[in-house]
Amino acid sequence: MGSFSPYDPVQPTVLTVPGLGGSGPSHWQSLWESARPDTLRVELGMWNTPHRNAWVTKLDQAIRSAQAPVILAAHSLGCLAVAWWAELTRQSYGWPVAGALLVAPADVDRGDAQSDLRAFHPTPLTALPFPSIVVASRDDPWIEIERAHSLAASWGSHFIDAGEQGHLNAASGIGWWQEGQDLLERVIYAAGDRKGRPRPPSDARSILAINATDAAQAHYLGGASL
Numbered sequence: 115m116g117s118f119s120p121y122d123p124v125q126p127t128v129l130t131v132p133g134l135g136g137s138g139p140s141h142w143q144s145l146w147e148s149a150r151p152d153t154l155r156v157e158l159g160m161w162n163t164p165h166r167n168a169w170v171t172k173l174d175q176a177i178r179s180a181q182a183p184v185i186l187a188a189h190s191l192g193c194l195a196v197a198w199w200a201e202l203t204r205q206s207y208g209w210p211v212a213g214a215l216l217v218a219p220a221d222v223d224r225g226d227a228q229s230d231l232r233a234f235h236p237t238p239l240t241a242l243p244f245p246s247i248v249v250a251s252r253d254d255p256w257i258e259i260e261r262a263h264s265l266a267a268s269w270g271s272h273f274i275d276a277g278e279q280g281h282l283n284a285a286s287g288i289g290w291w292q293e294g295q296d297l298l299e300r301v302i303y304a305a306g307d308r309k310g311r312p313r314p315p316s317d318a319r320s321i322l323a324i325n326a327t328d329a330a331q332a333h334y335l336g337g338a339s340l
Contacts, residue, residue, distance in 0.1 A: 126212055126302055127182040128153040131173065133190025133220060134230055136161040140284040142291035143189060149290070153187075154180075158195065166234050169195045170202060183212040183310070185302055190256060190281065193219035193248075194234040197269065201238035208312025213305035214246040215298050218282040219265055221257040241270035245304045245318035247297050248272070251279040251286075270315075272322040 130143040130153060137143040137155075147153050156176040158169045173195050177184050188196045193216040205211060222231040248271040250262030259275065266273035274297065280286040288294075304321040306312055313321070 125152060125182065126185045126305065127180040128185045128187055128298070128302075129176055129180065130155045131186055131188035131192035131195055132156075132158070132161070133188075133192045134161070134164060137189065138284055140289070141189075142282075142284075142288060142294055143187065145290050146187065146295070158192075162230075164191060164230055164233060166195075166198060170199050173199050174203065177210055180210070183208075183306065184210055185212055185298070185305060186214040187217070187298060188214065188219075189217045189283065191220045191222075191231060191234065193217070194222055194237060197238045197242070198234065200242050200244075201240055205243050207243045207315065208245075208305065211244050212312060213244050213301040213318075214242065214271075215294070215301050216246055216248045216269075216271060217294065218250060218254055219248065219257060219262060221261050224261075237265065239265075239268040241268070245301060245313070245315070245322060246271040247274060247301055247322060249274040249276050249282065249294070249297065251276045251282055253278045254281050256281055270319075272319065 128150065130137070130147060132143055132155070143155070147155050156173055158164070158172045160168060186196050196214055196216065220231050221227060222234040223237050227235070246269060248262060248266035248269065250257060250259055250273070252259045252275065263273050276282060279288065282288065300322060304313060304318040
């Protein structure tokens with residue numbers, strides 16, 4: 115992977131990272147790309163026959179072509195591409211990726227995982243070098259909620275229990291997914307101060323733990339403790 119030199123801070127670019135099969139037109143990632151001028155899709159290719167190294171290389175190229183601090187919005191197997199990118203690049207904290215929203219990560223380590231997912235086995239368990247939120251559903255067929263919580267802990271991510279929302283995709287009926295947009299904005303806020311400088315990790319974690327939890331509780335769990 116090549117080097118990346120910081121420069122004057124600008125508004126972050128949001129890169130969506132779809133999972134197996136890509137994200138169709140009704141998926142929240144596609145809707146965000148259509149509505150937000152700051153949001154672009156990472157074209158990983160090989161959507162139905164993913165290859166870990168190829169996906170990580172495509173992700174790296176997209177990040178380094180963004181010409182801005184990057185916020186990643188990943189779904190399912192795309193979350194594993196992000197974790198492997200972080201594992202292999204070992205970037206400095208907060209640059210070039212300044213933060214990530216990781217939604218419904220697929221469990222590639224379980225015994226019954228399909229071969230396309232097993233290609234990303236084993237899941238990297240190194241703490242991510244940027245502030246992040248993991249969102250998972252209690253009835254996701256691709257991962258148990260306890261496993262998602264464990265991944266969030268290993269990655270140093272703030273964890274959000276989304277209740278029973280399936281795989282948090284188009285089939286979940288969440289459409290534009292306003293709650294996800296709110297969490298994305300929290301990640302952006304936690305990633306950098308008003309001058310575009312990365313916040314210290316402790317400050318970023320505090321912002322995510324307070325604000326993201328409040329937002330999620332209000333929608334998913336009616337104010338119940340997470």
